[in-house]
Amino acid sequence: MxxxxxxxxxxxxxxxxxxxxxxxxxxxxxxxxxxxxxxxxxxxxxxxxxxxxxxxxxxxxxxxxxxxxxxxxxxxxxxxxxxxxxxxxxxxxxxxxxxxxxxxxxxxxxxxxxxxxxxxxxxxxxxxxxxxxxxxxxxxxxxxxxxxxxxxxxxxxxxxxxxxxxxxxxxxxxxxxxxxxxxxxxxxxxxxxxxxxxxxxxLFVMVSEDAARVREVARRMLAGYLTVPVYAAFHEWLGRGEVLRPMHEAWAAGDRQAAVKAIPDEVVDDLIVHGDAATCRARIRxxxxxxxxxxxxxxxxxxxxxxxxxxxxxxxxxx
Incomplete structure (x- = not known):
């Protein structure tokens, strides 16, 4: 099993x-x-x-x-x-x-x-x-x-x-x-x-078909994690360095709100499992x-x- x-x-x-x-x-x-x-x-x-x-x-x-x-x-x-x-x-x-x-x-x-x-x-x-x-x-x-x-x-x-x-x-x-x-x-x-x-x-999962709400919640979580040096280096290695650069620059400048907003939808959708339960289970598979x-x-x-x-x-x- x-x-x-x-x-x-x-x-x-x-x-x-x-x-x-x-x-x-x-x-x-x-x-x-x-x-x-x-x-x-x-x-x-x-x-x-x-x-x-x-x-x-x-x-x-x-x-x-x-x-x-x-x-x-x-x-x-x-x-x-x-x-x-x-x-x-x-x-x-x-x-x-x-x-x-x-x-x-x-x-x-x-x-x-x-x-x-x-x-x-x-x-x-x-x-x-x-x-x-x-x-x-x-x-x-x-x-x-x-x-x-x-x-x-x-x-x-x-x-x-x-x-x-x-x-x-x-x-x-x-x-x-x-x-x-x-x-x-x-x-x-x-x-x-x-x-x-x-x-x-x-795997972080939100059972919700409201993608905008999921992304609002998830961006705050992601900003808190992906700005930690070990996770920043990890996602650089995974190939997300450029797409996350605006987030890192805003965070370094002390603008937390701008950093959160700078995380693209596609990054959220990559890293958070969301949708109805069947969609989430399929994604986990x-x-x-x-x-x-x-x-x-x-x-x-x-x-x-x-x-x-x-x-x-x-x-x-x-x-």
Missing amino acids: DRWGITIPFFDETLNESRSLIAELPELGYTDAWSAEVNGADGFVPLALAAEWAPALRLGSAIVPVSTRGPGLLAMSAATIADLAPGRFVLGIGASSPAIVERWNAGVFAKPYARTRDTLRFLRAALAGEKVSERYETFEVKGFRLERAPAVPPKIVLAALRPGMLRLAAREADGAITNWVSPQDVRKVRAELGERTELIAR EYVANGLDTPVLAPLSGGDVPLDQAVRELAPTLE
Whole structure:
């Protein structure tokens, strides 16, 4: 069966409010539930609850940053979820961004590729129950061993937006997670990753036939993301450098409203799945046809139907 994931907790809902719908996900045909970690819920607690509420789901973090926790604490958190959901947990880690690491968490965002690589290597050893005493390029660990290593170590996947991290994921991890891509972009990402490595992507979806309303909401989201340096570089690599130049220039000049308005309709339509539910499901299938293994839907509020109805109407059982 194809994988068909969804983001938890749902937009504009608390974890408690999401409980009944999370429990319903397997009946609807969803196979995966993936958390996120930005400035809302953390990346692990929703998965711990979902392990109890929907024990048939594969659970994943997409992603937890490697620089906001110490390596040992990250291993402990991952081991806890792996113990709650043996064989069903996928640990997604990534470099994150300077805003999240430095401005919000008082950390240091340095050598993001090396820090992610080193954390991956540490976690492989630690989650296998090994005692780790190692000087890595970006940190040193002395004598760490998990008190209770998971019986089934989780798979580890990397947030990857460009060739270097995609190739690292192919060489040393169990998969790669990407974000803000079109179906055509998936082909370029897949070419760097290779055919054998799982590719996961979060897809923002609004069930609405009012394209103007979708674009108004989506432009604000896109401006906030695509001006972040890592995403700007990603979309430059994907070939959107020129079309997004007016947005970047307005943002750099401090004119946020002009930056939002400068995002062309075709960019919104490339990166946001929208239309009625059947149209959205067909669009998601385009991603899969182009090489995406695991679409992780992130239904947006403000569409034609309430969010819980959107989750049900986007279910693969309706295919």
